[in-house]
Amino acid sequence: MRRNPLLLPACCLALSVLSCAPSASRTVTLAAGKDPTGQHQALLAEFERQNPGIKVRVLEMPESSSAQHDLYVTYLAGRDRSIDVYSIDIIWPAEFASAGWLMPLESLFTAGELEDFLPGPLAGCRYRDSLYAVPWFTDAGLLYYRSDILSRHGLKPPVTWGDLINQATALSRSEGLAGYVWQGQQYEGLVCNFLEVLWSCGGRVFDPAGRPAMDGPQARQAAEIMLEMLRTSASPKGVLTYKEEEARQLFTSGGAVFMRNWPYAWTISQDSGQGSAVAGRTGLAPLPSLNGRSSSACLGGWNLAISRYTRHPESAAKLVRFLTSVRSQKHFALHGGRLPARASVYADAEVLAANPHFAQLYLAFASARPRPVRPDYPALSDEIQLGLHRALAGNVTVRQALLDLQGRLERIAGMDR
């Protein structure tokens, strides 16, 4: 038997839990971030109608990804049986799967059925050739720009980082606004912003041999591009303290020309009732890249996974299939604007009529990439956040910061093998 210190006290004292284990009633518990669409209830009622004998209980969690992560780790490490289905962030499937917390879901879908899911999210849900989660909603980084300002100056949305920096610098001076705002605080969002630049330079966090590549020329180039934004005052120094909302508020109140953000900001920017000063004067574009290369957005999004400790694996599987079905995803897209993880939903005329910007989003999603799919990703991310912030906040040179980062990543990656 494997000796697990978390199991020890749990076993000694778990009698009361085991004694009240329900066997007749099948209640499947779904833990998910709060439902901003208000559509969970309607869909779950439909599921219960279709599957008599199964009841679904929803545990709504704070939407903050880190609060959920800590809570789920506590529950799963404690082999908790009270939650059957978890909605998990795209960066967790490998981590949770390698810990042995998730059921493999390969048999849940045929290969043909899986084809409809967007490739990026699906790749994020795979670990060692098996599927451990099913894409539910997706998300990816986009470039927002002030279409009115750009057209006044006869400019086209920038396609290279150099263009973006030049335009942002010039426009911020002539308009008296912030140029390009993004997420530069030392936190997970910084990794997304960095990877997007890194990928567009043709770089990767790990080379094909599985070695960290932070000492390579592409990583250097990517970090230099980000530093250049701050040096040229294309981006205000304050971006080093911004998360999504700081950037979004500045942009939708009319204080910035360009912004990198997730699709959620689009809805807010178009809603004058919500106080947007830029409704109808905002454009969306794929993120810039290096000359001639293609750009890739960083994927976000949520996925459904089944706990290894569930008592109702079959009912849970039915629920996962139902919630990730075309029908459910279409329902969410029509009623809540949540971004589907299935290609066919983006081709649906009704969905496109309700959300014309989905066509634009699909282009970004189709080429979007997940962050490194590895069980030690949270540890890697922690180091990347720190290393990059050292380079950007100016304590050390880019070269030195990346060398240090390389060393720390090698240590973590070495632990994995």
Add this chain to the structure above:
Amino acid sequence: MIRRKGRSLAGAAAGAVGIALLAPFIIQLSAALMTSGEIAAGRLVPSALHFGNFRTVLSGQHAFPRYLANSLLIAGTSSLIAVLLGSAAAFALTRLGRRAALAVLLVVLTAAMVPQIAAVSPLFLLLRSAGLLNTYAGLVIPYVGLNLPLAIWILYGFFRQLPPELEEAAAIDGAGFAGTIRHVYMPLAAPGVFTTAILVFIFCWNEFLLALTINTADAMRTVTVGIAMFPGQYEMPWGVIFAASVVVTLPLVALVLVLQRRIVSGLTAGAVKE
């Protein structure tokens, strides 16, 4: 004459300090009354009073009034029990020798030093095996344990200042130890007892990590977790969060205002000797 001048000076100083202390709260209140557009534009004062954020908090899909009731019950019970157990222990300590008292107090104090992030997982396992997840007791028990060190230390400090002859006088009057604590010690230490109760109450009221982990069912949630339910994954509805914060803070302050006179004077009135 000089005395009066000193008094009014103190009053003026109190006014100025009060405003400084309240500044962030006033900013919250002001932002809670704005539209989200006004907040994003960096306004300091709302153009008109918008109560939409308060409506969202009090009648939204998340049962905020219910969370308030849960917090009131959990924090109230916890601080009551902590003060009761703390008084009993502090009383006993005043009767032990200095060395023995110091030893016990140091042991008690170590309990105040445990980093909370280290305590959450084991407490979760412990409370789960006791079947106490998603119950009030599941939070009251850890809150009492975590706050007893503060309660015992404060109460010990105050009880110790009371002359031991008081106890003998009470014993002659035929009071048992419960009576002695209740009628002699508590009233004389009323400022300390009341302060302890407030501090413990507010600690429980504000606790987040355990509340999130132990009580996941919506009906059992507390206000801090309730506030954490408002932000989206990225979106921060500042107006709503600030309104919730005001809704959480104001009743607390009102409660203290009402209770401090009542409790302190009530306790003092019961003293054997005034």
Add this chain to the structure above:
Amino acid sequence: MVVGRKPYVHGLLLAPALMAIGVVVFFPLLYSLYVSLTDFTLRNAGANLVGLRNYHALFTDLRFVASTVRTIAFVACSVTAEMLIGFGLALLMHQLARGRGLFRAVVLVPWAIPTVVSGLTWRWMFNDRLGAVNAALKAAGLIHQPLAWLAGSATAWAAIIVAEVWKTAPFVALIILAGLQMVPSELYEAATIDGAGRWRRFRHVTLPLLWPTLLLALLFRTIDALRVFDLIAVMTGGGPAGGTEVLSLYAHKVLFAHLDFGYGSALTFALFLLVMGCSVAYARRAVR
């Protein structure tokens, strides 16, 4: 017969409190001590006892050393400011003839706002473009360009300490006020009759009697400040460039992001030992 002289009564009175503490606090403590002696990570199939290996690793971990130094510096600055300001607030409250109850309630407000929310509020107030702090400084003519407070280590620390002191000075003030109220007014009257001035009454009557209370406030603030977590997590998340990463933040990352429970528990236990080392010295004085 005085109850207080029967030893078993002491035991009975102490028992419930000690039991409650034992269950809630000592079980988790022993548990994390045990885990800290293992190599338990989630990717490690089994957890084996490895003795003090995790503790040895602490000494060569620069991030641990740096975060410990930061923690101690933070405690020194913020607790000193809290004690001074808290003492001042308490004296002010004690002086007030009218409105003491109201002022006391006002003083309570910063302490009563959940740390997560007040942290968010301060983060927002220190925002470079939209924050109230820069708006005020600009209006006063002190700055011309927006200052990105949380983007530099020194200014980020200033912001964090302001927020921390604002939040916790009331805690100190309330404890000291309770102590002031316990000073029998006869003592003041006697001192006044003896012709003692305001300063001498304070120096020779108030301060000696208040000494234990001051140490108590100092003790609990130190313990709490050493474990600071929420406020910094919300305001900077440990940035910029790790410049505000304190020990509890680092331990949290190792526990929950690296999922290295063995080493993470060693970090939290080291934090516990640090807190203990700092506070036992005070504690002895406070009791004496």
